[in-house]
Amino acid sequence: MQKMLGNKKAYWIFVIPAFVIYLVMAFVPIAMSGYYSTMQWDGIGEKIFIGIDNYLKLIKNEAFLLSARNSLILAIASIIGQLIPALFFALVLARKVKGEKVYRTIYFIPVLLSTVVIGQLFLKIYNPDYGALNALLQSFGFQGQDWLGDKRFVLASSLFPIVWQYIGYHMLILYTGIKSVPADIYEAAQIDGANERQMAFHVTIPLIKSTMKVSLTFAVIGSLKLFDLIWVLTKGGPLHASEVPSTLMYTSIFSRMEYGMGSAMAIFIVLECLFFYFLIEKCFKVENITY
């Protein structure tokens, strides 16, 4: 056994092809960003080495600190607003509910649609002039609001669709985890007389711990580097109220022509993600369960 599974040559044959592609197209590029982050550079002219000056400026930049805070709020909102409903639906659907297939298909639809579509949908819902939300509020006698234009509401208004869109995504991850548990384990539990809720909490959830860790990691990292939907909805505005680190990074690089500063933001995002990655790994130390 050890001879087979400890075979270094086989190991590297498995790893090398992916390693090379990933190294050249992803790892070295982010290392290059690290290099740019120590430069004052407009993306065109001379690069001037300035050490960690960009990082020092970054931690004094109010808009950036606000954006970092916003992304942490989003991460927490995602854990609560995505993972809990996703786990609930995954548990229910995996237990052979009537219409399992139809529900599973429909629940995933928002993930299938591109950001442009979801963005347009919510721009129309939130529109202050003719939006559905204000129309609804007004029909109950409340006053309409400028949901994406008012500093007080913009963060909540823009985080809601972001959290909602990916419920189906995490549902599919968790559903796959549950479906990969062999059916005879459930059968054994059922014979022991466990009810549905007991089954979920004492059998299924402990068994899909590693899948839950995957879901949690994706949700947190995805939140910290989120860009697309917030860009479509608010571009980080008004007055930076809905800014996240990625939108500021984009503006720095492509509008402000501050390539070095933008790269420093990118490295900040990676480090922030790494921190939470190791935190999750540590908290979720999964003993190798085999069935």
Add this chain to the structure above:
Amino acid sequence: MKKIKPTKVLLHIVLAAFAVVQIYPLLFLLFFSLKDNNEIYSGNVMGLPKEFHWSNYQNALFNANVGHYLLNSIFVTLIVIVVSDILACMVSYAIARMRVKANHIIKPFFSIGLMIPLHAVLLPVFIMLRNLKMLDTYQAIIIPYIAFALPMAIFFMIGFFQVLPLELEESAFLDGCGIFRTFFTIILPLVKPALATISIFTFLSTWNEMMFAITFINSEKYRTLTVGIMQMVGQYTTDWGTMGAGLVVATLPTVVIYLLFSNQVQSGMVAGAVKG
């Protein structure tokens, strides 16, 4: 005789209500694609169109080179899924099952890929492709797509390899199977549900990707569908109805692919198969 429990009724109400919420965006897109800008920018943007502008579809389908873009998208996506699936399974199997010290480094090394903000590496990847003389070719997008699909696929798959019982390999090795044969013929079929799931994710990110495709490709002959459709956005004005029609055309394949793959998730695991 089972009696109907009230909790069960409640459950079905919740499931159905959520289904309505989740299916609405698709209906919104379909309605949207049949409207003109006047209706899109006024009160009636959420409901059925007052007048069906079928000409939007005519504009979207026949004015742009949609057929060609569609073929490009299918070609690129197919290669990315197949290659990244195979490579990711190999790596995650090695990390999950094999006892080699390098694992402690290899796993976080690939995981960093999950965290990279794509806008920041646009220029570095561009420079890499330029130095490899690959700009403006199919490879210019296929290879970066694979590179950025791998971290997610690997991270996802590891857990599924970990839970397989060790007896699988033991009996295979005793039968005289080498590790590669064991992997491809015995282990791989068992993770089919996970593989189907990760294929869906890779498909979606590849199919909808725009920034790399716009920046690394100059020739129209390599242009992908999503990029082709986004070109309808104008500097000051955009014909959103036609754009909606284009988006419907771009979304349909994703629905089909999802249906195909997600059935694999459901049926992949046959009871007792693991015990092999």
Add this chain to the structure above:
Amino acid sequence: MKKRLVKAIGLMMSAVLALGCTACGNSGGNAAAESEGTQEAVQAGKEAAKADANEAPGDEASAEKVTITLWSQFSDPNSTDGNYVAFYNALESIKTDMPNVEVIHEGTESESYKVKLKTAMAGNELPDVFFNWGAGTMKPYVDAELVLPLDEYMTDDVKGRILGGTLDNFIFDGKTYGYPYSVAVASLYVNTELFEQNNVKIPETYDELLEAVDAFSAAGITPISLGEKDLWPGLMIFGIHAIRMAGAEDFNAALNGTASFNTPELTEAARKVQELAARGGFGSSAMGTSEDDAVAAFKQGRAAMMFMGSWLNGDCEADDAAVKGKISVIKFPVIEGGKGSVDEFHGGSGETFLVSSSCEHPAEAAAVAQYICEKMSKDQYLAGSGMPAWEAEMGDTSGLNRLSQEIANLTADATGYVYWLDSLTGGSKADTIMNEIAKLIDGSVTPEDFCANLQTINE
């Protein structure tokens, strides 16, 4: 075994890093520093293209056909926008008018265009000819010698056909880098029907403008449609107030750093903008309204006025516009006590096609840029976009957009121009100005602090 592996991986890592880093050294900005390999590839590509052309049977002229690559933000050939129509017309007619070149065009939607162009620029992979804005946006490219001065191709005959002042934003250190193709100016679009229905006088003075604002607010109509969510529309509002208060000359001086923003006039201009916003001049939700929405509101008759560039003409006169035939354009009224006159305008000529300095066939590339600009100048005017930048026999103008004609009359006696603030300043300066103006309109900065913050871009 293990050591060898570690060594092998180390080697590979350093090889890959080297691959990335040769590039770092090269992208230092000088076009001559472009890596040899790349130039070889370009050369090979072009030779291949030539060879292809040679093989084309029966066409003598194609033997010397040169290929010119052209990038623009005109991405949709089916667009009805005047600039797009004119560009695609030019692209079509260049085939017959310049048979010795083959133009390969790549259009990219405007937001992505900026990203693509900047990346190609940093990676030294510019096309031969490309669309760009002038002034501050262009300056870094000129400083880095990425674009070619066109003076040697600009004969007196050519210069004679270019209208006065339209080259200003393309001249750096006495060298001209681009040909103009349009003069876009902003004016106040008014919905005459709404003014009549509500018994409001079309404003001739700033006080009358404020009266109109109050009257429309009271009637529940958005007085001035503004899409401040996209930030740049607010620039135009502040821009015209600053022109009226400080005069075009002084405002230009502050913008190009030779004078301060901390003047009583500019502070007053900022105060006027803030008061206008607080008064409800832009409705209650300008901060969350996109330019698309703002235009739609005006086009559908839900807003009474809009201060916008002449590209709005096409929208107002479109067949599906509820306001078709009911819109008039007027000069933005003067502000009492201001130094500016009513004949000073916001806008100008600032969009062009640049030629890359690493281009293989500069003469042909310059000729292509000139051809397209001259051709577009006439066609975009006829299509109802901006004013022409070249002298031309317009021929039959009966189909000309009514509003374009009105704007041509308004600007006939123009005494000064301030170009769009974002293009004029470019990069981080433009971003700072846009965000400060958003704060101003939102009411979260005082006019004094606003001017002080603007002054930071000059330091």
